[in-house]
Amino acid sequence: MTNNENPTIEAAENFQPEAQQLSTQPGKESEMRQAPMSFAKAYVGSGKLRGQVAIVTGGDSGIGRSTAICFAKENADVVIVYLNEHEDAQLTEEAINEAGARCLRIAGDIGDPDFVAQIVRETVEHFGRIDVLVNNAAEQHPKKEISEVTREQLEQTFRTNFFGMFDLCREALAHMRAGSCIINTTSVTAYRGSAHLLDYASSKGAVVAFTRSLAQQLAEKKIRVNAVAPGPVWTPLIVSTFDKQRIENFGKDTPLGRPGQPDEVSPSFVFLASSDSSYMTGQVLHPNGGETLNT
Numbered sequence: 231m232t233n234n235e236n237p238t239i240e241a242a243e244n245f246q247p248e249a250q251q252l253s254t255q256p257g258k259e260s261e262m263r264q265a266p267m268s269f270a271k272a273y274v275g276s277g278k279l280r281g282q283v284a285i286v287t288g289g290d291s292g293i294g295r296s297t298a299i300c301f302a303k304e305n306a307d308v309v310i311v312y313l314n315e316h317e318d319a320q321l322t323e324e325a326i327n328e329a330g331a332r333c334l335r336i337a338g339d340i341g342d343p344d345f346v347a348q349i350v351r352e353t354v355e356h357f358g359r360i361d362v363l364v365n366n367a368a369e370q371h372p373k374k375e376i377s378e379v380t381r382e383q384l385e386q387t388f389r390t391n392f393f394g395m396f397d398l399c400r401e402a403l404a405h406m407r408a409g410s411c412i413i414n415t416t417s418v419t420a421y422r423g424s425a426h427l428l429d430y431a432s433s434k435g436a437v438v439a440f441t442r443s444l445a446q447q448l449a450e451k452k453i454r455v456n457a458v459a460p461g462p463v464w465t466p467l468i469v470s471t472f473d474k475q476r477i478e479n480f481g482k483d484t485p486l487g488r489p490g491q492p493d494e495v496s497p498s499f500v501f502l503a504s505s506d507s508s509y510m511t512g513q514v515l516h517p518n519g520g521e522t523l524n525t
Contacts, residue, residue, distance in 0.1 A: 238272040242491045245464070256369055259291035259318045259466045266464045267491035268296045269325055275303030278504040283357040285349065285402065287311040287340055287394070288367035290319035292465030293415065296496035297364060298322055302331035304500060309334045309353045311367065318466075332357075340367045341389030343397050350401040360405045362503045365395035365437075366415040370430035370471055384429045391433035392440070399444065408452035413502045414441050416514060418461040421523040434459075438514060445512030454511040456502045461518025463490040484519030 245264075259265060268291060284301045288294035289310030298308045299322065308326050310333060312319050319335050326333040334356050338345035353360055368391045373379050399412055406412075419431035420438050437457060445455035462468075462481035468489075469477060481489025498515045501507050516523060 236272055238267055238491070238493050242267060242494055243488065245488060245491065256288070256313060256315075256367075256467045256470060258315050259295070264464070266292055266466075267493045268292055268299075268465075270296050270299040270303065270493055270496060273300050273303055273493065273497070275300070275305065275329070277305050278500065278506070279304035279306035279362070282306045282361035282503075283309070283353065283359050284362035284364065284503065285309045285311065285353055285360060285398075286364040286366060287398070288415075289364075290315045290322055292467065293460065293463060293492045293495050293499075294364070294366045295322045295325075296492035297366065297499040298333075299325045299329060300496045300500050301362070301503065302326040302329035302333070304504070305331065306362065306503075307332040307334075307357055309336060309349070309357070311336050311338070311340065311349055313337065313339060313367075315466075339390075340394035340398070341386070346394060346397040346401055349398065350405065354405055360402050361410050363398065363402050363406070363410075363412045364415070364499060364503075365398060365412070367391075367394065368415065368430075368433075368467070370427055370467065372426040372471060373428065374426060376428055379429055387429040388433050388436075391430065392436045395437065396440065403448075403453070406453055411454040411456070411503055412444070412448075413499055414455070414457040416441070416457045416459045418459055418516070418518045418521060418523070420459060422521070441514065442512045449511060454502075454507070456507065456510055456512065457514045458495065458498045458502070459514050459516050459518065460495050461490060461516075461521055463492060463495055463517075465492060481519060484521060486519040488519070490517060490519055 290312035416437040417434040420434035
């Protein structure tokens with residue numbers, strides 16, 4: 231199938247962002263005028279994750295939704311974790327069920343250690359196992375100057391983007407066995423920096439270091455740890471974060487000249503979750519529109 235025969239790629243190549251802003255983070259996909267391509271409609275599974283159970287944080291929309299649905303199409307049952315976007319999560323659950331998989335929805339703040347423990351407890355009670363953990367939930371708050379980044383914002387960003395991931399790995403690993411895997415979502419900003427996202431880029435840099443370090447620690451247990459570093463991808467978080475001018479120009483400075491869509495990123499997570507990547511750990515994939523990075 232060529233690009234022109236794939237409706238997802240053709241639509242992504244023709245996508246032009248419109249100025250729209252959502253009032254609250256991380257944003258609701260159901261409120262976006264230009265919905266992301268996040269339902270993996272063109273994705274065809276082949277049983278790569280048959281019989282497995284995956285947890286996907288931020289699984290209600292965007293990259294998390296697309297990843298969860300792709301996992302379902304690969305015959306995994308999926309736990310989607312989200313903050314409070316119940317309508318988006320319901321639509322994701324319906325798509326997972328349509329793919330023939332089971333779904334468990336759990337809502338709460340990933341920065342709360344008690345909630346993290348609840349995620350693992352409910353997953354094990356419901357499905358009896360954990361095979362794949364995708365740490366994808368995140369938040370970001372642009373500021374022009376470092377003086378504008380309060381200690382409160384800094385701590386909040388790290389609680390969501392890093393501490394929650396760290397806590398969830400620690401809790402989930404008690405139930406993971408040889409052959410299981412962890413996939414963390416970092417960002418292109420971890421590698422090239424971001425003048426207006428100091429705390430976000432810093433938290434994503436921590437994700438890279440954590441991924442490489444945990445991969446070394448768990449290698450003897452045959453549990454792989456990898457990451458995905460998306461570039462500019464059209465999600466509710468973008469529309470709930472930036473001003474209208476930045477949204478209109480979002481992704482246009484990439485070599486491909488456009489933003490990516492969640493459905494163009496989620497196959498990276500499938501690859502890292504499956505045995506196709508059995509000789510990879512401590513690595514980062516870069517679906518970023520062609521930006522060359524010193525990784």
